[in-house]
Amino acid sequence: MILMESYMCYCSVRLGVIIVSVLTIIRSLSQSLTLFIVGVKVLDPLVDLFEHDEEYKDRKWVRKYITWSEDSPESFSAVVQIMSFAHIGAAILSIWGAVKLRKWFVVPLGVFEFFYFINITFLHIVLMIMLKKQINLGLLIILTLMGCFYILFVGYNACTCVAMFQIITLVKSERYRELYGDDPFHPLAMRSSHPEDSEKPAQVLRMYDMHDTNIDEQKRLSKLGLWPRHHPPVVSVLPARAPYPQPQLKWWQQQALNTADDHPHEPSVYGNWQMRELLNGVGGDVQRKSDLNRRYAESQMYRWY
Structure with missing residues (x-):
């Protein structure tokens, strides 16, 4: 040591x-x-x-x-x-x-x-x-x-x-x-222990090679301050989210989007009138207002997305 x-x-x-x-x-x-x-x-x-x-x-x-x-x-x-x-x-x-x-x-x-x-x-x-x-x-x-x-x-x-x-x-x-050559002032890259690789000429260390996976050489160069600092890639494991948050609808817009198939209307609201009769009958104002609110809410949803 x-x-x-x-x-x-x-x-x-x-x-x-x-x-x-x-x-x-x-x-x-x-x-x-x-x-x-x-x-x-x-x-x-x-x-x-x-x-x-x-x-x-x-x-x-x-x-x-x-x-x-x-x-x-x-x-x-x-x-x-x-x-x-x-x-x-x-x-x-x-x-x-x-x-x-x-x-x-x-x-x-x-x-x-x-x-x-x-x-x-x-x-x-x-x-x-x-x-x-x-x-x-x-x-x-x-x-x-x-x-x-x-x-x-x-x-x-x-x-x-x-x-x-x-x-x-x-x-x-x-x-x-054997590892760095005969000249200590100009060390070479670490040579391989295989006989066929030892016949190849040793390459001078290149500091810009970021894909070098030789850990021992990286440790030696980091002590000398020659190894460039780089950050590891960050892989996200969170679920994908929408680029924009889902808009918050008003209560009357949410009520307008709820169709009669999903949520049947209460009989007390319309009395004994049929749906088609409400458009022209006594309860037509309520039905027309609900239809307008649903169309407005749907157009706003398309515009937000």
């Missing part, structure tokens, strides 16, 4: 190793030039801090380094300069390894960053223990937070080198070459 897939959420791991290498070169050059110009006097505030602390001034490792810097400043400076230039050399090798995909060229920078991470963590803890007796609480909290963020950044840079080693190992593996 790869330790990380991107550096600072935006850069690739390959670019992240280059950034880490450049920052390392700047830091090591600054340290080397400061020690070359000022000398071991630049460590005097740190030495005074250890000398006046009751808990650490008598420790063996403290006395050893203080005595070494005071009695042999030339040798102390030479060792620090050698370590700085070795760190710079490892950063240059890492840049070359990231550009040319040489995994073993990234290992030295990862080792140097790991030991630098351990040293800066140990020094930060000791300094915070000593400074808590000399400064106020607010400043101590600020220094603690700043030191923790810097330690996390150094550890993150070391993990970036490890992730680059894993990625180069992956792209140089036989399985990756």
